[in-house]
Amino acid sequence: MTQSSPRTLFAKLWDDHLIQAESESTPAVLYVDLHLVHEVTSPQAFSVLRERRLEVRRPDRTLATMDHSTPTTPRGADRRVPIIDLKARAQLAQLERNCADFGVPLYALDNEHQGIVHVIGPELGLTQPGMTIVCGDSHTSTHGAFGALAFGIGTSEVAHVLATQCLLQRRARTMEVRMDGVLAPGITAKDLILRLIAEIGVGGATGHVLEYSGSAIQAMSMEERMTVCNMSIEAGARAGMIAPDDTTYEYLAGRPYAPQDAHWDRALARWRTFAADPGSAHDRTVVLDASSIKPMITYGTNPGMGIAVDAPVPTPSHLSDASERRALEKALQYMALTPGESLLGKSVDVVFLGSCTNSRISDLRLAAGVMRGQRVASTVRMLVVPGSQEVKRQAEAEGLDEIFRAAGAEWREAGCSMCIAMNGDELRAGQYAVSTSNRNFEGRQGKGGRTFLASPLTAAATAIAGTIADARTYVRGR
Amino acid sequence: MEPFVTLRTTAVVLPLENVDTDQIIPARFLKTTDRLGLGNDLFADWRYDVSGAPRPEFVLNRPEAKAAQLLVAGRNFGCGSSREHAPWALLGYGFRAVVSSEFADIFRNNALGNGLLPVALPEAAVERVAALIAAHADSKFTIDLASTTFALPSGERFDFPVDPFARHCMLQGVDQLGYLAAKEPEISAFERARAGAY
Numbered sequence: 107m108t109q110s111s112p113r114t115l116f117a118k119l120w121d122d123h124l125i126q127a128e129s130e131s132t133p134a135v136l137y138v139d140l141h142l143v144h145e146v147t148s149p150q151a152f153s154v155l156r157e158r159r160l161e162v163r164r165p166d167r168t169l170a171t172m173d174h175s176t177p178t179t180p181r182g183a184d185r186r187v188p189i190i191d192l193k194a195r196a197q198l199a200q201l202e203r204n205c206a207d208f209g210v211p212l213y214a215l216d217n218e219h220q221g222i223v224h225v226i227g228p229e230l231g232l233t234q235p236g237m238t239i240v241c242g243d244s245h246t247s248t249h250g251a252f253g254a255l256a257f258g259i260g261t262s263e264v265a266h267v268l269a270t271q272c273l274l275q276r277r278a279r280t281m282e283v284r285m286d287g288v289l290a291p292g293i294t295a296k297d298l299i300l301r302l303i304a305e306i307g308v309g310g311a312t313g314h315v316l317e318y319s320g321s322a323i324q325a326m327s328m329e330e331r332m333t334v335c336n337m338s339i340e341a342g343a344r345a346g347m348i349a350p351d352d353t354t355y356e357y358l359a360g361r362p363y364a365p366q367d368a369h370w371d372r373a374l375a376r377w378r379t380f381a382a383d384p385g386s387a388h389d390r391t392v393v394l395d396a397s398s399i400k401p402m403i404t405y406g407t408n409p410g411m412g413i414a415v416d417a418p419v420p421t422p423s424h425l426s427d428a429s430e431r432r433a434l435e436k437a438l439q440y441m442a443l444t445p446g447e448s449l450l451g452k453s454v455d456v457v458f459l460g461s462c463t464n465s466r467i468s469d470l471r472l473a474a475g476v477m478r479g480q481r482v483a484s485t486v487r488m489l490v491v492p493g494s495q496e497v498k499r500q501a502e503a504e505g506l507d508e509i510f511r512a513a514g515a516e517w518r519e520a521g522c523s524m525c526i527a528m529n530g531d532e533l534r535a536g537q538y539a540v541s542t543s544n545r546n547f548e549g550r551q552g553k554g555g556r557t558f559l560a561s562p563l564t565a566a567a568t569a570i571a572g573t574i575a576d577a578r579t580y581v582r583g584r
Numbered sequence: 585m586e587p588f589v590t591l592r593t594t595a596v597v598l599p600l601e602n603v604d605t606d607q608i609i610p611a612r613f614l615k616t617t618d619r620l621g622l623g624n625d626l627f628a629d630w631r632y633d634v635s636g637a638p639r640p641e642f643v644l645n646r647p648e649a650k651a652a653q654l655l656v657a658g659r660n661f662g663c664g665s666s667r668e669h670a671p672w673a674l675l676g677y678g679f680r681a682v683v684s685s686e687f688a689d690i691f692r693n694n695a696l697g698n699g700l701l702p703v704a705l706p707e708a709a710v711e712r713v714a715a716l717i718a719a720h721a722d723s724k725f726t727i728d729l730a731s732t733t734f735a736l737p738s739g740e741r742f743d744f745p746v747d748p749f750a751r752h753c754m755l756q757g758v759d760q761l762g763y764l765a766a767k768e769p770e771i772s773a774f775e776r777a778r779a780g781a782y
């Protein structure tokens with residue numbers, strides 16, 4: 107494609123970072139502006155560097171944090187916490203050693219900026235429009251909300267980027283996802299993205315980068331846009347992106363790593379060029395009417411198995427495709443659900459408010475709004491896990507922690523927590539949870555645990571009711 | 585990385601679509617700093633019961649699975665988490681290749697980078713392979729990477745797509761880091777040209 111033909115947002119970023127174009131026999135060499143690192147997917151990459159006597163090429167474009175296997179129990183005055191799990195402790199110590207040896211900045215547990223990697227990048231202003239951003243983590247797609255090309259990579263590729271600041275890539279196709287209309291009261295960005303994934307399926311966007319557009323997207327705050335882009339990977343997409351606009355620039359202004367003064371004006375002029383050209387063509391287009399969306403919830407064992415909260419659980423015998431029928435039967439068996447049953451009113455054991463999808467301050471505000479002056483049902487354990495220490499401080503400054511605590515919820519330290527259940531926060535076998543995280547795979551939140559993915563509003567309403575609740579009733583009722 | 589040229593092997597079938605990497609290797613096994621030793625934990629929650637005993641009905645626990653170096657699965661294999669522990673666990677168990685009608689993007693990259701060959705065949709072909717195995721567990725299949733063909737026991741062949749560069753690396757047993765590192769002059773020139781952009 108020549109420079110003069112109209113280009114998609116993805117095409118602009120791709121062209122802008124191309125060191126070597128792809129050919130039939132070789133992939134493209136793509137430059138990476140920002141590389142985020144965490145404890146779980148990096149140790150073997152640093153080992154490769156050691157084996158080959160290589161250095162980290164650009165420590166100044168690399169940032170590490172601890173989030174996946176870190177405890178969220180209260181920390182001491184030094185912000186440290188004893189880590190009982192020996193393997194997790196060894197892995198965290200390895201990250202500290204690797205960062206020290208290779209000169210990579212690390213926001214360890216005792217750092218005021220520590221948090222989930224996809225929460226702190228944007229919060230610190232590291233994530234900026236026009237950048238290529240990678241991390242050994244599939245939810246790197248989150249950062250696409252800023253008009254960045256951001257995607258998850260494997261550990262071998264983490265080594266590639268550490269050593270060369272580059273990746274070998276084949277160009278992805280693009281899919282435009284246009285969402286127009288106004289979300290009804292009680293409906294959130296999470297419901298919108300769950301609906302999209304239910305519509306196109308968990309493999310629906312494989313090989314594609316999603317470009318979100320339309321009035322529903324434009325009306326969203328940055329945090330809502332991050333929720334949408336975060337779950338792009340759950341439709342199989344390589345990345346999700348939204349063109350930057352004034353909402354983006356307002357969010358970034360004044361953040362610690364955002365450009366300042368004269369640099370800001372120069373950056374802004376550049377950022378404004380990152381929009382799809384009129385007339386640029388996508389390989390596919392999907393259109394969704396945002397105003398028709400109801401609170402969404404998953405009933406099965408992948409994020410595409412989602413329904414409106416007031417809809418019946420699907421019936422396998424209604425499916426014509428044999429393998430889809432088998433998958434649904436297996437999912438319902440794991441979830442111990444009956445075809446046709448209603449999820450509304452179903453008892454749950456745990457409510458988890460957190461994860462890189464929904465642990466930002468606006469998510470906590472939404473939930474606190476529903477829970478103010480209310481009690482978590484006595485049969486429910488509720489965990490509230492802020493996405494970063496910054497979110498935690500902000501929530502405490504606003505008194506949100508008091509609302510949660512007074513309701514009987516647990517107010518925890520920042521981390522991935524029960525989203526991935528590596529740190530001791532986990533479901534017991536057979537337990538049901540409503541979770542604001544992004545994956546309901548078998549065992550994801552603890553071996554044998556059963557997950558219903560939903561929005562922070564649905565999570566809060568469910569915590570109070572003790573059973574799966576329709577968030578709209580709680581929002582209207584206030 | 586071990587070179588991959590040809591493979592002649594029996595296979596086991598996991599007749600499920602959307603097998604995610606959380607099933608291939610559950611997150612609690614990711615607290616390792618090593619690439620080795622994950623084979624025992626492959627599909628742990630499907631393979632073992634609560635007491636840790638093998639579930640006899642799970643495919644990998646059947647006697648004929650022992651020698652199989654090929655896994656045949658439903659579409660969108662390897663979706664979800666980007667964990668490279670998934671191909672490490674499959675390789676650690678003894679698989680060298682996976683057949684499916686579609687692979688998730690990150691999984692495919694991770695597999696290729698480690699010498700685990702993702703063989704994408706048309707859905708009808710995958711069903712035929714599964715049916716052949718169901719009829720004769722000792723059916724042998726031949727994968728030839730140089731010609732990118734997958735052969736049934738009858739000799740009938742299917743072409744499968746592989747990125748030419750990844751194929752070259754796998755045939756030679758070299759990884760991609762060396763290739764990238766050799767681009768150093770171009771990388772430096774690129775950085776100089778856009779200094780100050782960020």
Ligand code: SF4
Pocket residue numbers: 173174222223224243245461462463521522525526543544
């Ligand atoms: S919160 Fe969950 S999805 Fe997000 S980075 Fe952590 S483990 Fe991954």
